[in-house]
Amino acid sequence: MNIFVFVKRVPDTESRIKINHEKKVVDEQGLNFVLGPYDEYAVEEALRIREAKTGKVTVFSLGTEDGLVILRKCLAMGADEAVLIKDAAGETYDGLRTARIIAAALRTKYPQFDLLLFGKQSVGADNAQVPSMVAELLGLPQANVVTKLELETDKGTAVREVEGGEEKLAFSLPAVVSAQKGLNEPRYETLKGIMAAKKKEIPVVAVDSLGLKPEELAIGIEVTNLDMPAARKAGRIIPGSAPEAARELVSLLRNEAKVI
Amino acid sequence: MILVYIETRQGKVKKSSLEALSEAKRRAAGLGTEVAAVLAGTGLEAKGQEVSAYGAGRVYLLQNPLLEAYSAQGHGQALAALVGELKPEAVFFSATAMGKDLAPRLAARLGVSLASDVTRIEVKDKKLEFTRPIFAGKALLSFTLKTSPQIATLRPNVFALEQPGTMAGETVKKDAAVAESEIKGKVVELLAEKTGEMDVTEADIIVSGGRGMKAPENFALLKELSAVIPRSAVGASRSAIDSGWIGHAHQVGQTGKTVSPNLYMAFGISGAIQHLAGMSSSKVIVAVNKDPEAPIFKVADYGIVGDLFEVIPALKDELKKILE
Numbered sequence: 001m002n003i004f005v006f007v008k009r010v011p012d013t014e015s016r017i018k019i020n021h022e023k024k025v026v027d028e029q030g031l032n033f034v035l036g037p038y039d040e041y042a043v044e045e046a047l048r049i050r051e052a053k054t055g056k057v058t059v060f061s062l063g064t065e066d067g068l069v070i071l072r073k074c075l076a077m078g079a080d081e082a083v084l085i086k087d088a089a090g091e092t093y094d095g096l097r098t099a100r101i102i103a104a105a106l107r108t109k110y111p112q113f114d115l116l117l118f119g120k121q122s123v124g125a126d127n128a129q130v131p132s133m134v135a136e137l138l139g140l141p142q143a144n145v146v147t148k149l150e151l152e153t154d155k156g157t158a159v160r161e162v163e164g165g166e167e168k169l170a171f172s173l174p175a176v177v178s179a180q181k182g183l184n185e186p187r188y189e190t191l192k193g194i195m196a197a198k199k200k201e202i203p204v205v206a207v208d209s210l211g212l213k214p215e216e217l218a219i220g221i222e223v224t225n226l227d228m229p230a231a232r233k234a235g236r237i238i239p240g241s242a243p244e245a246a247r248e249l250v251s252l253l254r255n256e257a258k259v260i
Numbered sequence: 261m262i263l264v265y266i267e268t269r270q271g272k273v274k275k276s277s278l279e280a281l282s283e284a285k286r287r288a289a290g291l292g293t294e295v296a297a298v299l300a301g302t303g304l305e306a307k308g309q310e311v312s313a314y315g316a317g318r319v320y321l322l323q324n325p326l327l328e329a330y331s332a333q334g335h336g337q338a339l340a341a342l343v344g345e346l347k348p349e350a351v352f353f354s355a356t357a358m359g360k361d362l363a364p365r366l367a368a369r370l371g372v373s374l375a376s377d378v379t380r381i382e383v384k385d386k387k388l389e390f391t392r393p394i395f396a397g398k399a400l401l402s403f404t405l406k407t408s409p410q411i412a413t414l415r416p417n418v419f420a421l422e423q424p425g426t427m428a429g430e431t432v433k434k435d436a437a438v439a440e441s442e443i444k445g446k447v448v449e450l451l452a453e454k455t456g457e458m459d460v461t462e463a464d465i466i467v468s469g470g471r472g473m474k475a476p477e478n479f480a481l482l483k484e485l486s487a488v489i490p491r492s493a494v495g496a497s498r499s500a501i502d503s504g505w506i507g508h509a510h511q512v513g514q515t516g517k518t519v520s521p522n523l524y525m526a527f528g529i530s531g532a533i534q535h536l537a538g539m540s541s542s543k544v545i546v547a548v549n550k551d552p553e554a555p556i557f558k559v560a561d562y563g564i565v566g567d568l569f570e571v572i573p574a575l576k577d578e579l580k581k582i583l584e
Contacts, residue, residue, distance in 0.1 A: 162358070171445025175444070236563070
């Protein structure tokens with residue numbers, strides 16, 4: 001099975017976000033960047049499918065050479081090949097632009113694949129747009145927020161999370177699948193994997209070699225403001241024994257906060 | 261026109277879709293335009309009437325047996341055709357599992373950018389300005405869309421629900437043209453195991469447990485507490501999820517769900533930054549923790565420094581008295 005996994009370099013979830021108000025961007029100074037947490041599940045799933053069925057796993061990312069670090073991590077986990085699509089635009093928050101680039105890259109360079117995996121969303125932009133958009137642009141079925149995936153030669157089923165439950169999808173291959181926490185437990189890189197990954201060459205494909213028109217690469221979102229949410233103030237501590245405090249709390253929630 | 265996609269699940273109109281419709285009605289006034297709603301499937305007449313009472317001048321019923329089972333490809337096609345015909349200025353979805361699956365599909369089909377999971381909408385110079393949390397709520401991004409129609413998904417539980425009026429709008433049935441050959445995947449089964457439980461993103465009140473719950477069986481205490489509170493759900497911190505104490509669908513925080521209930525009660529949750537990001541937009545926060553220095557108290561409106569194993573049962577008894 002020929003599997004592609006798209007991954008993104010993101011600040012780790014412990015990061016404190018600082019804003020450059022003048023440029024209306026997140027200040028990247030001092031942030032620790034990692035492979036997207038949901039992307040890890042996608043890479044792991046690809047490796048497990050390859051191990052069960054044979055095939056090839058190619059990981060790819062979009063951005064500057066800064067992204068090579070996470071691609072090497074994927075290679076160290078066991079991916080066969082990695083490709084960087086080089087783009088200087090930075091974080092655009094525009095899922096459509098990203099999706100057009102990914103779709104164009106696959107169409108022009110790698111038209112033959114069985115499965116295209118993503119994390120269910122990045123960590124940062126939090127858009128959760130790109131997998132569905134790529135699926136639409138390539139005319140493929142999609143299964144998003146997937147916690148269980150089963151594949152046969154030309155079709156598959158997936159279980160995905162919905163409010164208060166789960167639903168099962170059936171689809172033909174090739175398909176787009178986005179991974180949710182719970183799909184698997186990602187492996188750690190081995191020392192041998194890390195050493196081998198260092199030696200692998202990662203081809204770089206320029207965005208402007210993909211045949212996209214300038215208007216397709218235009219950013220469709222205009223940022224008007226970027227700010228921190230209003231800070232919450234610490235409230236009051238309710239004293240007393242557990243039964244006393246509980247009684248007082250319920251009274252405050254009903255009469256003062258009016259939420260119950 | 262602002263066109264609002266109305267989702268039905270298990271034969272019911274989703275409340276969060278009606279919230280999106282309510283917001284559309286409020287913003288349509290500023291844009292100087294009207295509001296319409298759309299439902300897709302078969303046998304939707306009664307639901308169309310129900311929806312029109314929330315302020316949709318027209319309710320379109322896209323009819324086709326191929327739309328009975330949800331598929332992003334089928335519903336995306338049918339909606340794109342309707343949008344092509346009506347040429348709305350904006351299309352709103354609720355940012356539910358289905359809305360998040362379908363809206364990007366429609367946007368890509370129409371070749372427009374998308375505003376996902378927005379929490380505020382304002383009208384500026386006859387355009388919509390959207391605000392949405394990024395980094396799970398650590399920052400807020402405001403932006404406009406340069407493409408038209410302006411498509412957005414609206415976070416559930418954030419936009420006020422209008423009271424239904426008595427004026428019924430017009431219901432317009434349309435046979436949706438759907439190419440079966442284009443549907444290569446669809447929902448085949450709703451897995452009933454957890455269905456019926458309220459999701460944390462939809463609950464009015466969340467009772468959430470962290471490392472201080474100490475063991476998986478202790479989450480039964482929170483389930484019992486939730487059982488006495490209408491429209492409530494059980495949440496959990498990442499450490500409780502990673503310890504396997506409760507399913508990841510319950511996780512609140514940066515690698516879980518971002519929530520904004522009326523009341524968020526945190527039991528034995530210290531308040532790591534990735535957790536605070538996911539729940540700080542709750543209207544009222546209560547924290548119960550043994551450690552008076554726990555960061556969660558810095559964001560809590562009400563705090564109890566004490567043993568949650570004593571506080572939870574006492575709280576349950578007090579709530580029973582007033583809620584039952």
